[in-house]
Amino acid sequence: MRAVVFYSYSGHTKELVSKIKEKYGYDILEIKPVEAYSDNYDEVVERAVDDTKNNYQPEIMDLDISKYDELILGTPVWWYTVASPVNTFLNKYNLKDKTIIPLVTNGGWLGHTIDDIAEKSGSRIKDAISLKFDGNKLCEKEKFEKWLKGLGD
Ligand SMILES: Cc1cc2nc3c(=O)[nH]c(=O)nc-3n(C[C@H](O)[C@H](O)[C@H](O)COP(=O)(O)O)c2cc1C
Numbered sequence: 001m002r003a004v005v006f007y008s009y010s011g012h013t014k015e016l017v018s019k020i021k022e023k024y025g026y027d028i029l030e031i032k033p034v035e036a037y038s039d040n041y042d043e044v045v046e047r048a049v050d051d052t053k054n055n056y057q058p059e060i061m062d063l064d065i066s067k068y069d070e071l072i073l074g075t076p077v078w079w080y081t082v083a084s085p086v087n088t089f090l091n092k093y094n095l096k097d098k099t100i101i102p103l104v105t106n107g108g109w110l111g112h113t114i115d116d117i118a119e120k121s122g123s124r125i126k127d128a129i130s131l132k133f134d135g136n137k138l139c140e141k142e143k144f145e146k147w148l149k150g151l152g153d
Contacts, residue, residue, distance in 0.1 A: 080111020
């Protein structure tokens with residue numbers, strides 16, 4: 001059984017997740033930090049410089065992923081890797097027997113995000129996609145539509 005697990009700070013990843021939900025109706029589980037991030041974007045960007053370097057794992061709300069064997073994992077890129085709340089998720093949950101389909105949004109610098117997902121989860125990785133946003137606009141709409149269609153195969 002498949003679910004979407006995601007974190008989104010500024011809404012891009014969430015927007016794509018709603019399209020997946022619309023088309024396939026998968027269960028959606030949102031990764032929520034216990035302590036919400038500041039609304040000030042620049043502050044969050046600045047803070048994440050050290051957080052991502054230091055493998056920071058903010059506390060997140062509990063999620064029940066036991067019944068799923070495949071997870072579409074949505075994350076923004078934060079300093080060339082997964083967003084810190086997703087880092088917590090990858091470290092906290094036993095994902096070794098699951099398959100992960102990474103859905104990674106970014107501003108053009110993907111870095112080692114997908115490799116990090118593979119390494120930290122120990123999961124089988126398939127059909128990874130990275131999508132660039134320019135401001136709030138998805139640059140690779142066709143690439144996303146094709147991937148979205150392929151999820152049903
Ligand atoms: C803390 C922080 C760090 C970021 N670091 C990167 C980066 O290293 N490379 C990149 O391409 N975009 C980076 N971005 C841009 C986001 O990855 C991009 O806007 C993403 O689509 C945001 O997804 P969201 O709206 O779901 O949070 C960063 C954004 C934030 C807030």
